Amino acid sequence: MNTASCLPIEVRTAVFRRAVAQAYLDTCAFYRVRLGYTLDELQMAIAMNLEGHFVRQYGVDDGMDMACTMLSDMVQSDILVAAPRLTALGKKLMDELCSDHLSAAPNATVH
Numbered sequence: 001m002n003t004a005s006c007l008p009i010e011v012r013t014a015v016f017r018r019a020v021a022q023a024y025l026d027t028c029a030f031y032r033v034r035l036g037y038t039l040d041e042l043q044m045a046i047a048m049n050l051e052g053h054f055v056r057q058y059g060v061d062d063g064m065d066m067a068c069t070m071l072s073d074m075v076q077s078d079i080l081v082a083a084p085r086l087t088a089l090g091k092k093l094m095d096e097l098c099s100d101h102l103s104a105a106p107n108a109t110v111h
Helices: 009-030 039-058 060-074 088-098
Strands: none
Touching: 009 039, 009 060, 009 088, 039 060, 039 088, 060 088
């Protein structure tokens, strides 16, 4: 989904990061799953773990581009006109990222 943009990669990544975090929090709330993260804490976890993985593996330029593409693939493409919603990929990756913070039942996931 990553297309040419006049926005810097850091801004696009931050927008997608926030959309993914908000969508996951909304999904958890819908299923009455207590996550244990605030929106800011979840965004930081995404930045440090998901985005950080690509930056460490591929360097800042390529890594940030890959991270932005991955985050954009994790949310539905209509985030500018509707509340952010996760794709199947987004649910899977966020469940893996947050598995130790989910508290509903053992091995709980939101997908």
